[in-house]
Amino acid sequence: MNTSIYLQNVCKSYREGDRQLSVLNNVNTTLSHGKFTVLLGKSGSGKSSLLNLITGVDTPDRGDIVVGDTNITTLSEHERTLYRRRNVGIVFQFFNLIPTLTVLENITLPLDLDGKPRKKSVEKALYLLERVFLQDRAHSMPDVLSGGEQQRVAIARALVHDPHLIISDEPTGNLDQKTGQQVLQLLLEVTKDKTLVMATHNLDVVSHANFVYRIAEGDLVEENVQ
Secondary structure, X not given: OOOOEEEEEEEEEEEEOOEEEEEEEEEEEEEOOOOEEEEEOOOOOXXXXXXXXXXXXXXXXXXXXXXXXXXXXXXXXHHHHHHHHHHEEEEOOOOOOOOOOOHHHHHHHHHHHOOOOHHHHHHHHHHHHHHOOOHHHOOOOHHHOOHHHHHHHHHHHHHOOOOOEEEEEOOOOOOOHHHHHHHHHHHHHHOOOOEEEXXXXXXXXXXXXXXXXXXXXXXXXXXXXX
16 A cells, blocks of 8 residues: 655644744645655644644645545545544554553554454454563553553554554653663564654654654755765
8 A cells, every 4th residue: 555645735824822823834745655754843843733634633724635545635524534543553652542441452442443353353452462562461551551661552552453654743752761762663663564754853763764854934844864
């Protein structure tokens, strides 16, 4: 499945008090299929806004966002939800695990919502728990896990429905440096055959990326990664 992301004249702004704040202004670029792309920029520059547009959580004021052969800006809100549930894996900074569900139940949730057979969902979740080295935590509750363990659960949840596109927003931002490095290496390993787009402040990530873009004053500019 082609998961190249085509941004075509994309504009996005928000109302802040009595003024309109533009975070993306006529952005045109392609984020390549099967590559690791990093988005840099100061807080408030528009990194998370761009990720929300790519996943269909939000819609642009103007322009088109095409993932593969799907123009997600033409989809209804319900269609975007289904598209995201079936095609996109998301890893958040703050994990977003449901505290009343076990680790296993958190991971199978995307498949449960999509009506997949429970037995196969559990089998896939247990396989992914092995890949993130948490096979002994399947029946634990999230609040007994360390931050690094919770993020590894979140990575497994993002992969359980076999998405080809992984979106990650500051995945190491809530972790100490050592744990953050471990989580980053794991994320890169388990997504090496997928398209990964990550917003981060962590400049150590740049050396691992195929492409690096910086968002500043509404523009998306490619930087040299050499």
